Amino acid sequence: MNELLYLLREPWTFEFMQRALIAAVLVSVVAAVVGSFVILKGMAFIGDALPHASFGGVAIAFALGFNLHLGGAVAALLTALSIGFIARRGSVRYDTAIGIVFISGFALGILIVSTQSGYVVDLFSFVFGNVLGVSWTDVWLTVGLGAFILIAVALFYKELLFTAYDPSMAAATGVPVAAMQYGLLALIGLTVVIALQVMGIVLVLAMLVAPPATAQLLTRRLPPMMAIGALVGALSALGGLYIAWYADVSASAAIVLTATGFFFLAFLFAPGRGLLWQRRFVLTESA
Amino acid sequence: MPDNSPAFVPAVEVRNLSAGYNGHVALEDVTFSVERGCLAGLVGPNGSGKSTLLRVMLGLHKPWRGEVRISGPPGRSGRGHIGYMPQSELVDWSFPITVVDVVLMGRYGRVGLIRRPGGRDREIAMAALERVHLAHLAQRRIGELSGGEQRRMLIARALAQEADLVLLDEPLAGLDATAQHDLLRLLEELRREDKTLFVATHDLSCVAANFDHAVLLNRKVVAFGRPSEVFTEQLLAAAFQRHLLVLPGGERTLVGP
Numbered sequence: 001m002n003e004l005l006y007l008l009r010e011p012w013t014f015e016f017m018q019r020a021l022i023a024a025v026l027v028s029v030v031a032a033v034v035g036s037f038v039i040l041k042g043m044a045f046i047g048d049a050l051p052h053a054s055f056g057g058v059a060i061a062f063a064l065g066f067n068l069h070l071g072g073a074v075a076a077l078l079t080a081l082s083i084g085f086i087a088r089r090g091s092v093r094y095d096t097a098i099g100i101v102f103i104s105g106f107a108l109g110i111l112i113v114s115t116q117s118g119y120v121v122d123l124f125s126f127v128f129g130n131v132l133g134v135s136w137t138d139v140w141l142t143v144g145l146g147a148f149i150l151i152a153v154a155l156f157y158k159e160l161l162f163t164a165y166d167p168s169m170a171a172a173t174g175v176p177v178a179a180m181q182y183g184l185l186a187l188i189g190l191t192v193v194i195a196l197q198v199m200g201i202v203l204v205l206a207m208l209v210a211p212p213a214t215a216q217l218l219t220r221r222l223p224p225m226m227a228i229g230a231l232v233g234a235l236s237a238l239g240g241l242y243i244a245w246y247a248d249v250s251a252s253a254a255i256v257l258t259a260t261g262f263f264f265l266a267f268l269f270a271p272g273r274g275l276l277w278q279r280r281f282v283l284t285e286s287a
Numbered sequence: 288m289p290d291n292s293p294a295f296v297p298a299v300e301v302r303n304l305s306a307g308y309n310g311h312v313a314l315e316d317v318t319f320s321v322e323r324g325c326l327a328g329l330v331g332p333n334g335s336g337k338s339t340l341l342r343v344m345l346g347l348h349k350p351w352r353g354e355v356r357i358s359g360p361p362g363r364s365g366r367g368h369i370g371y372m373p374q375s376e377l378v379d380w381s382f383p384i385t386v387v388d389v390v391l392m393g394r395y396g397r398v399g400l401i402r403r404p405g406g407r408d409r410e411i412a413m414a415a416l417e418r419v420h421l422a423h424l425a426q427r428r429i430g431e432l433s434g435g436e437q438r439r440m441l442i443a444r445a446l447a448q449e450a451d452l453v454l455l456d457e458p459l460a461g462l463d464a465t466a467q468h469d470l471l472r473l474l475e476e477l478r479r480e481d482k483t484l485f486v487a488t489h490d491l492s493c494v495a496a497n498f499d500h501a502v503l504l505n506r507k508v509v510a511f512g513r514p515s516e517v518f519t520e521q522l523l524a525a526a527f528q529r530h531l532l533v534l535p536g537g538e539r540t541l542v543g544p
Contacts, residue, residue: 040382155401162392165382169371172345173396173448220428222383 011245020131021241023142024255027198028207028233030146032215033153033226034191035208037184039216041164046083046185047208049098050192051201053079053105058126058196059112068122069141073193079105080189084182129200129252132244142194149187160184161222199252207233210259217270232262297358298323298452298483299344304353306336306343312506313339317353319502319511321485323451326478328494328514329487331504332527337487338374340504341454344485345371357452370445370453375437375461380430386440387425390415393447408447415446419473435466442473453477455486459493471497491518 011017038047057075061068079101086097113123125133134142153160162170163180171177188208195204215228240255247254268275297320304317313336321327329337342348344355357369370393393415394408404412416422419439424432432440438458445453458474459467474484475497488494494501494514501517503509509526510517520533 158395158398158403159400161384162395165379165384165389166373166392168342168345168347168373168377169392169444170395171347172369172371173392175395176400216383220383221385221388225383 007246011242016132016134017241017245019134019136019139020251021238023134023139024131024198024237024241024251025234026142026146027195028211028237028255028259029230030149031191031195031204031207032211032229032233033150034187036212036215036222036226036229037160037164038188038208039212040222043188044205044209045095045098046080046188047192048205049083049102050076050079050189051196051204053102054192054196055109055126055201056105056107056112057109058123059109062123063112063116068126069138069193069197072126072196073190075105076189076192077186080185081182084185088178088181125200126196127201128250129196129198129203131198131241131251131255134197138197142198145190145194149190152183152187156180156183199255203252203256206256206259207236210256210263211236214259214263214266217266217273232259236262296323297321297356298325299358299485300356301340301344302354302356304340304343304350304355306339306348306350306353308339314343314350315507317504317508319508321452321483321500323358323483324478324481325499326474326484326497327486327500327502328498329485329502329504330489330491330494330526331509335505335526337504338456341371341456341485341487344454345369368448368450368452370442370448370450372438372441372445372453372455372458374456375434378437378441380432380437382429384429385425386421386427386429386432387412387416389429389440390443390447393444393450396448411449412443412447415443416440418446419443433466434462435469438462438466438470439473442477446477451481452483452485455484457488458486459488459490467493491523494518 012021035047038044054072054076057071057073057078058068059071060066060075061071083094083098083101086092086101087094092100159170159175159180160183162173162175163177163184167177167181170180191208192204195207199207211233212225212229214232215225218228219225236255236259239258241251243249243254243258244251266274269277271277300320302318305312305315307313317336317340329340331337339348343350344357387409390412391404391408394404394411398404398408413422413425416425419442421436421439421443424436429437429440442453442455455474458470462470471493474486478484478499486494486498495518498514500512501514502511503517503522503526505526505528510522518533523533
């Protein structure tokens with residue numbers, strides 16, 4: 001028993017693991033709340049596009065010697081807003097607009113990196129994530145931005161919900177629908193910014209999608225879906241860090257695989273909606 | 288014509304309205320009015336501008352010319368008080384939201400930005416659900432409703448909005464005969480409660496049998512008046528560009544190809 005307690009406690013005796021845990025849990029919770037809108041509106045492609053596009057900003061900041069996070073943040077927000085702008089013009093399809101904007105940003109990043117001679121390890125921590133390397137400054141930045149995002153969703157919950165569910169009627173009743181749509185894109189952009197260092201460009205999408213998708217199978221309304229999604233995200237962060245510590249593997253990959261593991265469990269066993277549940281129902285009916 | 292009688296109070300007046308998308312004309316010089324407390328049908332072939340007209344009336348699409356005047360009790364007129372039932376296939380029925388949540392959205396315009404709907408709003412939403420006989424399904428997920436229940440929920444949202452004018456886009460489409468009958472009964476009850484219902488539909492026979500007014504639309508208003516005046520073979524042929532048979536049969540008039 002004491003042995004088990006010791007194993008559970010050991011990782012958190014190191015300060016870098018404490019920082020990693022705070023950052024990863026926070027990012028997962030925020031990503032689950034914002035990600036609920038992402039999966040309900042079929043915006044997963046945007047969740048993938050923003051982190052990739054932000055690489056352009058990170059690379060520019062790297063070349064010019066600016067703060068890399070700031071570069072990524074500016075690029076993610078600009079991409080989010082320009083996707084919204086092009087899509088609202090209506091002359092090209094939404095997913096086409098996303099594809100063109102995000103791949104331009106990512107290609108720009110690769111182009112700039114190819115001009116840099118020597119060691120570009122800082123940049124690669126953005127591609128694959130480096131949760132074990134977060135500083136206290138990063139943690140406080142994550143706390144601040146994360147709190148801002150959650151407060152914004154709480155304040156405008158009613159309007160975001162109405163706009164997501166029925167934009168026409170929302171507009172007819174006087175909800176500022178365009179502002180809400182841009183606002184949601186900006187919130188996704190900010191979430192991507194805080195998630196980048198923890199998860200890396202390639203894996204940010206997983207935390208926006210897997211925990212809320214798990215929660216959707218277990219709940220009937222949006223508020224509990226966000227809450228359960230946040231819980232699944234936090235547990236994935238915790239579980240993933242344990243796996244990373246004891247198996248000595250990539251932390252971001254372990255977090256993502258824990259989250260997708262939760263999803264498949266729900267997919268199979270969710271009461272009423274899981275695969276096995278449906279099969280058992282069919283069997284008892286035919287018996 | 289009722290226009291001369293002093294009792295005629297228009298709930299909505301549309302004057303010289305022209306509208307379209309990217310240079311394509313969808314509505315041309317449309318003028319008509321709908322009397323308060325009546326059930327009016329908007330009929331016309333596909334692409335005749337029915338949905339565009341509803342969108343302009345709701346304030347979702349800016350017209351090129353002309354105006355839509357909505358009248359209601361003093362201090363209550365204006366666009367925020369128009370109820371709307373969208374076409375069923377435009378509603379996301381997989382959205383994780385309960386029946387009462389959707390009805391509560393009818394209150395959002397009055398609650399205002401950021402503020403939360405209160406106990407009074409919930410009471411009004413529940414009363415609206417009782418009015419359409421759905422109170423027992425208030426906590427259901429919307430995806431679990433039958434076709435007829437879905438339409439009644441959207442009517443309850445308009446009632447919760449305390450809308451005097453409700454625009455309905457194809458409310459009868461895709462319902463079985465019993466559900467259609469129940470929905471029509473509900474619309475007739477609401478008309479008696481002085482609600483004005485403006486219904487875009489493809490069901491000409493239903494309009495002929497049950498409605499007070501009909502607007503026959505094909506980009507322009509082809510005819511406007513009582514269904515018996517509007518549904519003549521000449522006018523229908525002008526609107527639909529093909530011959531339709533009108534069979535007046537006492538209580539029920541059948542219209543078909």
